[in-house]
Amino acid sequence: MIQGENVFIRQLELGDEEYLHKWWNSKEVMGHIGYEYGYLKSREAIRQKILADIESQEIFPKEKLFMIIRRENKKPIGEISYYDFDSRNQKCKFNIKICDPADQGKGYGKDALYNFVDFLFKFLNLNKVDLKVLADNERGKRLYKSIGFKEIGYIRKDCFDSRSGEFVDILYMDLLKEDWIKIREN
Structure with a gap:
């Protein structure tokens, strides 16, 4: 488990399909990343994806999804993942979403991202983490810059x-x- 100040990040569990199904098919959650109608994924398809992840024996998969949990009440509030993990070039990309609008703007995303990036550099032994964001996503750009992304x-x-x-x-x-490393030292 990845520990933050106000959140923790955990592996997927059975039952998470209820949250992911709601979030992934929501215009409010997915619209800002260009998916007006969400992913249009069934609850069962999401459940099967979670089962495959749970049963996987891979230690360093090419992609992995985690749940962001609010510490105070243990409620799932979002998701964070890495993908395109490239062990040879020591890099990957990531995604983050705080999915409940009531939980946005409260620092949960920054807490989760800071600790997740630290995990990526330490656990996956990365040299670089990169991302892509819609050019009009001002909130996302501010978050990424706030922890050191250029x-x-x-x-x-x-x-x-x-x-x-x-x-x-x-x-x-x-x-x-x-x-x-310089950011962590300050």
Whole structure:
């Protein structure tokens, strides 16, 4: 378990499909990342994904999803994952969502992200963590910059946004291990 100040991050468990089904099929949760109609995933498909993850014997899978849990009442409030894990080049990407609007803007995302990034550098022995964010996602960009991510460039019209029905720009950001070590020391 990854411990934060106000949240902890845990592996997926049976029963989490109830939360993920609700979140992944919600315009409010998924709209800001370009999925106006959500992922359109069934509860059973999500449950099968969780079962496969639980039964997997891989120590360092290419992708892994975790639940963000509010410490005070042990309630799941979001999800965080890494993907495109590349052991040779020591890098991966990640996603984070605080899914209940009532829990957004309270520092839970920053707490989760800070501790998750620390986990990625230590546990996966990464040299670099990178991400992509819709260029208009100001809240996301502020969060990433607040823990040390740097803008590395825009890719024009790289992602279809179902909110507008148009292709939109993506911002790439990254954080190097050497910079993370300096941030942790301060």
